Every structure is written in structure tokens, then in C-alpha cells.
Amino acid sequence: MDIKEFRKELIEDVRSTAAAYGEGSNTAFVNIIADNLVSAEVIPDFTNAFYLGQGIRNRKVRIDGYALDEFDNTLNLIVSDYNASEEGAILTRKDAEQIFQWPIRFIDEVYKNNLSQRIEISTSSADLIDLFVRNKGKINKYRVLLFTDRYISGRIESFEFGEYDDIPIEYQIWDIERLFKIFLAESGRESIEINFTSFLPNGIPCLEASNEGIIDYRCFLCIIPGKVLADIYDFHGAQLLEGNVRSFLSTKVAVNKKIRQTILTEPKMFFAFNNGVSATANSVTIENKPEGKFITHVRDFQIINGGQTTASLSNARFRDKADLSDITLQMKLTEVNEDIDETQGLLQKISRSSNSQNKVSDADFFSTHPFHIRMEQISRRLFAPAVKGAQHDTHWFYERARGQYLQAQMRMKKREKDRFLLQNPKKQLISKTDLAKAQNSWRCLPHIVSKGAQKNFKEFAEWVDKEWSSSSESFNERYFQESVALYIFFKHVEKLVPNQTWYEQGYRANIVTYSISLFAHLLKKQYNDYTLDLQIIWNKQEVPEVITNQMAKITKSVYESITDPSRGNANVTQWCKQEACWKRVTDLDIVIDNKIESILLHKRDVKSEVRQAVREQKVITGIEAQTEVVNKGVEYWSNLHTFIIDKKIATFLEMQALKIACKLPLKLPNSVQSQLLLSLVEKAKLDGWKE
Template sequence: MQIEEFLSYRKDIIDSSKDEEGFVQQTLFLSQILPLMVDAKLLDSEDWNDSYYLNPSENLKLNGYTVNESSERLQLFIIDEKSIEINATENDLQISTKSHYENQFKRATKFLDKAIKGYLNDEVQDADPIRPLLSQLSSSAGADQFDVLEVFLISATATIETRGAMPQPKRIEFDDETITISFTKNREQVKKDLLIIKKLIDLNFLYNVIISQGNRESLIVDFESLFNFKIEVIKAAEEENFESYLCVLPARILSELYKRYSSRLLEKNVRSFLQFKGVNKGIRETIRESPEKFIAYNNGITITSIAKELETINGKTFIKSLTDFQIVNGGQTTASIYFTQKDGFPIDRVKVMAKINVALDVTEEGLDTLISDISRYSNSQTRVSSVDLSSRSPQLSRLKALSDSVVTPSGKKWFFEKSRGEFNTKLRIAGSNRARIEKEYPKNYRFSKEQLGKYYTAWGEQPYVVKKGGEKVFRYFLEEITGETRGRKANSVNRRFYEELISKIILFKELERIYGQGKRALGQIRSAVIPYSISILYLYTDGAKLGKQFDLLKIWKKEKLEDDLAAFFNELMKLMNELIKKYSVSDDFGEYSKNKNLWDNISNSHEIREFMTSATSQDILNKYAIPTNEYKVLEQKEVDFERIQMNIDILSKGMEFYNELRAKYGGLSNVQESKLDIIVSSIIKFEDLSEEMIRFENNLMMELRKNRPEIFDQIDIKQNYLLESTLKFIVLKYNQAIENGIDLIDFFKTIEKKSVAEKKKYTSVFSTIALNLSKGTAPSVKDVELASNYFKEEASDGKVNGCSSESSQKIDLNILKKMVEWDSRMRILTRGELNYLAWIIRIKLTP
């Protein structure tokens, strides 16, 4: 069954990798995969250099590469192109042999061997995207820079074990390789071994990242097998769910750990905040002058894990391995030891004090909280931000609520995927209504929290941070809106903020379209040119602080770039292509664009000044400028529709959905059963669910998604979208009134008058809704249910005043009987409600 899930996921990711003509593109496929690898902590950033190289005669291939944040690790990507073919069969996609993948890896490792030896230098043109990499690999500078070459084979296949009645997923590990190289450093000939690590990124891996909601892949460090070393420890504390050990680690072990795993060793709050280029001066001096005193001078490191393997020898306790290894304090120490050794200083006499905390039987959320607290309270070497990088951030929750409620001028909504896989789950629950959801939220109207950081940060003066991507740019975004940077007040995440945010997203996406891809592109450094170009416009408008700002809401209202603004950016991006090449001190333009010096040189260049002061540019600046004193935040008290939206999402699934779920899932605890009964009761009575019940339902859906996702396909219950469409209608009218400055009570009064004229029921509910909206309060479930009477006749054609809907379900006899059976346990229906049910059943049974 799990193999079927892998292949089902493959279909989704292949569909997302198609170009406008319906062909699967390797570049689009890789762009889908890299954010998941960032989630798993395999990469620092989803940014990569597209440098496709293929030599079939010599069996060489490479799709692209990136260099990690601390610059010592070259990470290369190769795609198994046959695995992404649309007509591939299930047999083609189920791989059981290690040799299949080894043959693919050889294409990349042979490429590396020839590139390092300089054999490929004469085969490519200077303008070829692979040229910078070939030049670096074959040079002494590259030989000195890189210690690890990490090859990722990305294959849209399921890796299986065929022994047994049914195929089962399996994991294949690949042996490391080494290449001995010699190069010139400081006029001396130097030899060293390059470590080549091979990692398979298959459907098994990708699916596990998706269902884990982006939680890290546990790092298991086996000290004995990797380093022929066991850590002698003393147990310092033992509680019910917690153990603590003290030990002394040789510096060479920390250096080898960092070489093999790099920043993956470090807890994400620390990893995304620290800068690793360069070595702490104090640490370097101590290692060089007094290595034996290092343990006395240094504060040591703190490690967390969730499991350990112990061994006792002659009364001494040793740790052989740790599971989910993370350094939460001492990251700078670890990195500095590695780079000091890399610079040629011996570390064999250096020892480091370490505390190892083992958290037992904790949830992922509980472990995150523990790690965050440890890093906050114990990290004294470098300030560590307290901003929450997880999806639990209240600012992200507010943005999610706004995306669920704010409608664009054309009547569309954007889907903010606050948690990885959220949209996919929505599709599966929709079942036969999947096409309706996909039409309502087309691919270009969705964005993730990782993309959010990039889109937001581009509108500023740090395009090099956008290029770094990953947690670096996401942290910058969160620190900006929470006000943690420079001690500012937190931004108001309100309707105005959201509309401008969507404008920034539209701007970024439109520039991606204008720049193009492949042979039709303006150049080959799109991921750098776009944020640099946007930042130039910001620099000459909001950033100039001349009493004017760029009116982003013009983009919001048009939902695209007007022709003159598009033409302006087309010319600016052409110029930016040339300036990045001109002012880069490296021929690897993509990597160098992560450097602040490049931005400083370009933004202050005479070419940019001449372009931005030209008549055409000045026309654009004047047209889209708005005086700062007119730039006011909306005074209307805004309505938070999050709670009612979540209620309607649950109620729209229907009582039968939850009863089917109960029957198919099985194994629910008594508490879970009782909470499901409350949800079913609320569906019948049209009552609002509490926050606790909404949270329970969300967690239950997550549990299903992780453990039994096939149940979503097995429950074939057609959802009733009447309530959802009614709420959309209410939100749409609210948005129209706000956009046009119309009084809410007067606006909804017209709807009420129309309903009275058409002899609808419960017409006064529109006055109630309008009054609450004007006070900043969302309607209740009962309000929405009463308002839906206005649309019941119109809903038969699947639409409610422009809002997509399905016709309301016919009353099913089996459902009615189950309602009576259910009440025999719960005893919450009134006598009148039971009599009504009995009357309906009699009518249904009457021939």
C-alpha cells in the first residue's frame, strides 16, 4: 500500500514539473525537489546553478550544483531522466537493485574525475553554464576550497524489497569514495583526499519528507563505524524522559563530524543564524598557541539526541552512536575547529568539553521546544534569535487566515501552504471534487512559507540574502515582520500587509515569466537577476526615503504588471545580466551574487544611475509613486475569518465522512471517539466548534496523512459545498464593501431586501451578519447556515452568485438511520429533533 502512495505522489510532482506545453522539464522537476531537501537539512538553500552537461558517449551527466554556506562542500545534482518519463510503467518505477542506482551515480562521479583532471576544459565554450564549475574543479583554488563532493541522485522511483508476499519500501546506502589530488598552495605542492558522498533522493525519501511536515530527517551518528571511536561518558542526570551525560571529545572528532555533515549537525535556529565563513579569532589563537588549554578556555558544546547506543567496558560507560544528533550550543566552536585545521594548524592536542542530552519518548514538537530552549539559554558565544522558524508562528497563522478570506479584485483567492503537503491533503479529502479545488487554486496562485521569505525580502536592499535562500531568507522575513531586528515594533499583519505581500509575489512571478527559461531566456542567471532588479526599484522608491513610496496596490488591483512596468523590468533585467557579470570577481556569477559586495557595487554603479534617471524610468517612478503621507493603513476594523473558515471546512465534510473515517481507521482511543461524536453533533446542529476541537480534527487529519493516507481515497463521500460557498459569498461581499469604502450594513441590506422580495427564509440574518462584520466579528456557523437558504435553489447548478459550489446532498435514508443510532449513544438530540427524523424516515419509506 505504501508503494502505491509513493507512485501517487510521483504523479503529483510530475504534473507540477510540466511546462506550458505539457512536457516534463528536468529543471522544473529539480526545482520541486530542492525545497524538500532543504527541509531535510541536506541543503542550506534551494538556490542552485543550472549547469546541464551531458556526454552520452562517455556516460557523463550533471544537472546542476550548489555550494554550501561555509563553502567547503560542493553539492551536485543528477536526475535519472527515465524516471520522470510520462509513459514509464509501474515496473519501470519500482527498483530493487543497488546496481541500478550505482550506474546512475557513475555518470556523475566520472564527470567529477574528468573535471578535476581538467579533461573537460576544452570541450565547452566560455559561455556554457558548466564552464565556471569546470574551471573551479580543475584549479588549485578549487582543490583547496572543496573538501567534500556530495552527489545527489534524484530519481522518481520507489526503492523496494521484493522478498515477501508484497513489495516493501527499503533504503539503500552507498559507500563513500575518495579522490587523491595534489595542488599548489602558498607555492608548495600539497596532497589531500577529496571525500565523495553519494545520496539517493527517491520517492521513498521525498514522500517521508512530505508526510513529516518538513521535519528534519534524523541524523544518526555512529562514532564507532565512522571514526573507530567510542565516547567515554559520565551520566550526570536521569529523569523519566531525559538523560544527561558529560564527556571530553577530541577536536579531530568534531572536525571530522563537521566535514561529513557540515551545518546539518546544527539545530536549525542556530544554523540559520550563525555565519560560518571565517574562524573565530580567539579559537584560532588558542589552538595555535595553547592547544592543551583549549578545554579550560572554551565553554564547550551541548548536543541533543533522542536515542543512544551504550556499551559498558570494565565499569566504564561508552556511547557508540546517537540518533537525531544536533549541536544546539557550540556550533561556532565546531566550525572554527574544522576551518582552523583546514588552514593547516594541528588540532591533535585540542579537547572539548561536551554535554549530551538524550530526550526519550518525546514528540517532534516537544523536541523542537526543548532544543529551542537549550539553545536560547545556553548559547553564549553568539546571539541566537528567538524567532520561531516553524509553522507555529502567530504571524504565519494570521497570514493563513487572510489567504483564506481575502479575495482579489477578480474574485480569486491565493492558497498559502503554511505546512508542507497541506494542499495535497486538501485535494485528497476533496476526492471526486479534486478538479474543483485545482481550478479554484491554480498552481500560480499558491505559495509556501519558504517562497514567502524570498518574495518578501526581494522588496528591499538585500537581494544577496534572497539568493542564499533557505532558512537564511526565511529567518530574515520572520525577523522583519516580528520586529526582532533592531528592536522594532512588530508589523501589523493585516489586510493591507497581505495585499502588498501578494503584490510582491505577483511582481516576482511576473519577472520570472518575462525573464523566461531555457533557450528563450534573457540570460542564464535568472535567480540572481530577478531579486537584484526588484531591489533596484525599491532602492529608488521606498528605499530613497524622499517622501514617496511605490504603490504596490496598483499591482494588487490589476493582478499583473501593466505593459509599461513590464517593459521597464525587461530592460532593467537585460542590464542587470551584464552588470552581474561585469562586477563579479568570480566567473561563477550565481554563487558570487550571494555576496553583499556585488550588490553594493551594482547599486552604486554609474550604469544603474543612468538607467534610473532616464526619462522612461522617471515616468515609471512618477506614475507608480504615492506620497508617504497618503499611504495610510486601513482604519476599518478587520474581520478575522480564520475560525469560521476552519469550522466550515470541517462541517462541509459532513457527518458521513467522519463516520466512514471512524469505521475504516479503527483503533481510535475513547477520547478520540468522544471528540468525533462532538464534531458529528456540531455538524447536525450547525454549531461552532471550539478551538480545542478544531485542533483535534487538524491533528487527526495529520495522523491519517502520516499513517493511513489511503483512507482519503477510500472514503467516497461527496462533500456539501453549500455552506462553504455561502461563506465565500459573505467574504466576497465584505471585501467588495471594504475595497470600495461602502458601509457594510447598507451593503448587506440590499441582499436582505432582495431575499425578502424573493420570499426567502431567515432574511434578517444578513442584517445580523453585517452588524457583526462592522464590529470586526465573523459570522457564526448558524449565521452561515441560515444565510445559505438564500442560495438553495440557485445551488442546483453548482454555483452561488459566482462562487463555485456543488448541489446540496439529497437526504439519504442510511444517513438518517445512522443519526438515530448515533443519538442512542450520545443522547443529545431533542425530542422534537428525534420526531422530525422519524417523520422524514417514514416519508422515505412510504412507496
């Protein structure tokens, strides 16, 4: 796929999405791009807030949505330039400068022209105004993101920071070329490149600390001025921080009081008092100079420990007008060889180890959790039933890492690609955040889902991590089928809501998650011994009419509840994030139509089917373990045996299994022994063994 094909597919995606959800093409375009930038960790979340009008002196005012990054109080303002114009349309600097002003004027109208009095209170743009008012004095930076289906002019290299009432404004253009690059990025996000010589003449002084002969990584100890670190953070924002760690830190105090106190009162002692930062990069350029070694350039730079330190430096300079010129701190920079197949896993291990002093669970590093791998494996081998006269079965493509679906097609010839798309239609692409939204809605956590993709996903990850530790076999083919059924249900309600006569183009996401949660709650309340037979949705690949009719009633009641003038918070978006909102919704007096009984299943029957699915998964897990043991080969197990004998870390049963593996292919460990062997490998790695 080249960039022209990408743009064509994007426009087709916009058209089909707009038609499916009964919304304008511009709204569909913004939602598609925003969803991908959330996945790529460019923005923490996204809320629609379309407003188009005139302000002071008849100036054009426009905004399409927003996202508040609570970690560093950056308010992202989204504005769109979409017209599905002919191929090759160019966005000039003049065009961009003009469009960038539209959301800035929105701010002006809020603070200086009483915009709140001219907007209906129960609209998403009114919620944005409320956010401005509540956070006045707290916002550290505005970031204006321009989404466009055009190409930017080659003359546009960058935009200088602006300012509004002493608050800096950063401008970013997300044109077709930049979007294409991020869709193809192996890491799932935009690569951050930093030229340190633009901050310091020689770059960053360093000492190489890694051992000779290591090809996986190089490690450097550096001294970095606090001002330089703050400058880099001001430009790249929270995107500079490794995503899982940022998610963890966002639940804590954003600015550490002790760090702030040192910055303000004892800046020269900062190096002695602070632990510094740890970072990774895929490429590090070193220059030898008479003064020593200097790092001049890094690519795919991520801070994996020291996020609070970094944000505190920036915040103190902005809030307290602190002078950072006397502050220096240590930085450990690890360059990971991107040509090594296990690069991503190594990065996660470094990140996990660097944060070992914090209570960061495996769920915080969920992208490498075995749950993901199993869901991916099941999705590739399990066919969904053919429906509507189709003569072929299809897969639901589970995207364990963002961009897998597109990357799978990159090197395919046309015939191969056509066959791939026939078996893996785009409408059956499901991401991990999609799964988390559908599952948490069904688990009656709509207030968590309403908090945004990252926070919702973190909660889901914690639940999965706990359940996996208890019984990993419960995540099996049946679980996958029912997860897809819930996703089909979720998307069905998303399309149902805009077609209702009462719908007024706002809060669809909140209405959908609350309605599904309420339906699940009512089923438990009114049919305690029964549960919805999700296998019916899986087998038909669609939602039965009896559910559709029930959801039409429920969604209306939910909408009226969350927008009721007596709600606990005038801001509907914020109200939906509170558990009190969910409590009020559960108090709604709704009786489910008894026709629903035709698609319910008694819980005793469910338990029987679940036990059978667990037994089948144990067999599959055992076969997979045996396959992996055989593939590693006798030499591998002999080397491990030598290591284990010296370290004496294996149990009797593990040693018995290892002795059998050392006799491959004459003897073969059974499934239980194979799983013991794979666990032994992980134990040996923790003790210093290298494969």
C-alpha cells in the same frame, strides 16, 4: 497520501512547472527537489549549472547543479536521473555507481583537461568551473547527490566514501522514498540517527543529570572522543548542526584558530581548554553495563552549540593530518519528549539558551517568531478574491513550517481533501523563503537575494525582528495582501524571462530579483511621491499588462548589465552577490513608461490606509489575546497569581489585570489587560514558573 500518490503529484508538478517556465522536465525536477532540500537544510543553497558532454576517452560527463557550503567547504554536486518512467522503476546499484561518476568526471575535466576553454564564459557551468579554480585547495569534501524519480534497490544500503586527489567524496541517493519521508518529516528535515556502538564497542559513557519527575526532557553528561565526533560530522556534514545556529556561524570564521592550535599542539589538554558541545535528540537509548551507563543510539540528533569545535576537529584532521586519538571533550545531550506538544518550542529555547554567550538574536531562531504565526493565522482566515469566473474564494496557504501543506491533507478523506485543495490550490502555496525573496527584491536587495535562500532569509528575519519590536501591528492583513502581491509579481517575472528572445537559459534567478529591484528603484527615483498600488495585484490576482510590458524592457537591460564583459567579476553568479553589481544596475538609463501612472498611489493615501490597517490589527490582536486568556481558565490565572505574589515581579497594572482574570467568568479583562497578562506569563516563565 501514500508514496504512489506523492510520486504522481511530483511528476505532475514537474510537468506543470516545466510548461509554465518554458524549461525541460529534468530542469524542473532538479529545481523542485533542490528547493525542498534547501528548505530541509540538506544543502545550503542551489545553483543550476547543467552540463552534458564527453571527456577524456569519450567518457560521459554530466552535472545539473551545485551548492557550496561555506561553513565547512563542502561542495555539493547534483546530478539527475529523471524520466517519469512507469510506477515501480528501480535504480540498481550498478546504475547509481555509473551516474555518480558523471560529476566526478566533470571535476577531472576541469583540472586535467582544460574544460574551461571549451565552455562559453557567460554560462552557469562556466561559473562552476571558476568556483573550482578559485577554491582549489580549500574544498574539504565533495558530496554527490543523485536526484531520481525511481526507487532504489533494496540491495543498496550505503556507498563507501570515494576520493579525488585526497579529497573525500560522499555519495547520497535521493530517491522517491527518501523524498517522501522528508516531505512528511514533522521537523521539516531528515532525521539523523546515530548508532554509537558502530564507533565504540559500548557506546558513549554518560551520567544522567536531569531531575526526577521531569517528563519534558532528560539530560545526560557525556564524554565523547574527538575522533568519533569528527567521524560523525564527516558523514552527516553541516546537516548535523542546528540550522539557525549554522546560519549564524557561517558568517564567522569557520575554524577557530585557538581550537586548531590546541588540537595540533596540546591535544591532551583539549578537554580542559574547550567548552565541549551541546546536542539534542528526540530519542536516546541507554544501556546499563558493568562499567556504567552508555548511550548506544540517538534519533534526530542535532548539535546546537559547539559547531565550530566540531568543524574544527574535522578540518584539522583533513587539512593538518592531525591525530585526534588523544582528544576527548564533554557533551551535554538533552533528550526532548517528542510526545509533548511544545517539543519544537522547547528545542528552540534550549538552542537559544545554549548560545546565549554568542550574539545570536531572535532573528536567528526565526521559525518560532510571532511574525510567522501571525502570517499563518491571516492566511487561514483571509480569502483572496475569486477571479476568472470562479465561483469560490481561495486562500493563499502560508507555510510557517515546511511540510504543513502536505501534512494538512494526510488524514483527510477524498471529499475533505478535494474541498481543501479547492480552497487552498497548490499554486497558492507560499513559504517563508518565498516571502523573503519577494520582499527583499522589492526592498532593493538583489545582491542579498542572490546570495542564496539561507543568507537572504537571515537578512529578512533580522529586518522583521527589528520592525516587529518597533510596531508589531504593522504586520497585518494589508501587509499580508501586499506580500502575496509581491510574490505574484515575482513568479510572473520568473515566467516572463524564459519567453524573451534574448534569454539564453542562464541566470534567471539573478535576472528576476535584479529586475524587480530595479523597477522599485526607478519608481522611487522617477515618482518619488508615489508608490505602486499592490492592492491592484491582490484584487486581480495577476500582474497588470502595463507592468508586464515595462518588465520585458527592464529584464533585458538587467541581463545585459550583469553579463557585460566589463563586469567586476568574471563569474556572473558571484558578481551578482556583490553590492557593486547592484550599484552598476542602478546606473542604467531607463525611463519608465508614463502609462505606469495608472497603477500608482500617492504616498499620503498609502499612509492613511496603513494607519487604518494598524488600527484594525490592534483590535484583532486584542481579541486574540482575550480569547487566549479565557481559554486558559481561572485555575491557570489563580496559580500564576500565587507565584507572582511570592516573586513580586508584576507591575501595578499587571496585578490589576491578574486580579480580574482570577474572577473569570464573572469578570473579563479587556483587550489591553489581556495583552498585559500574556506578557506577564512570559515574564513569570523567565523567573522559573512552569505552566
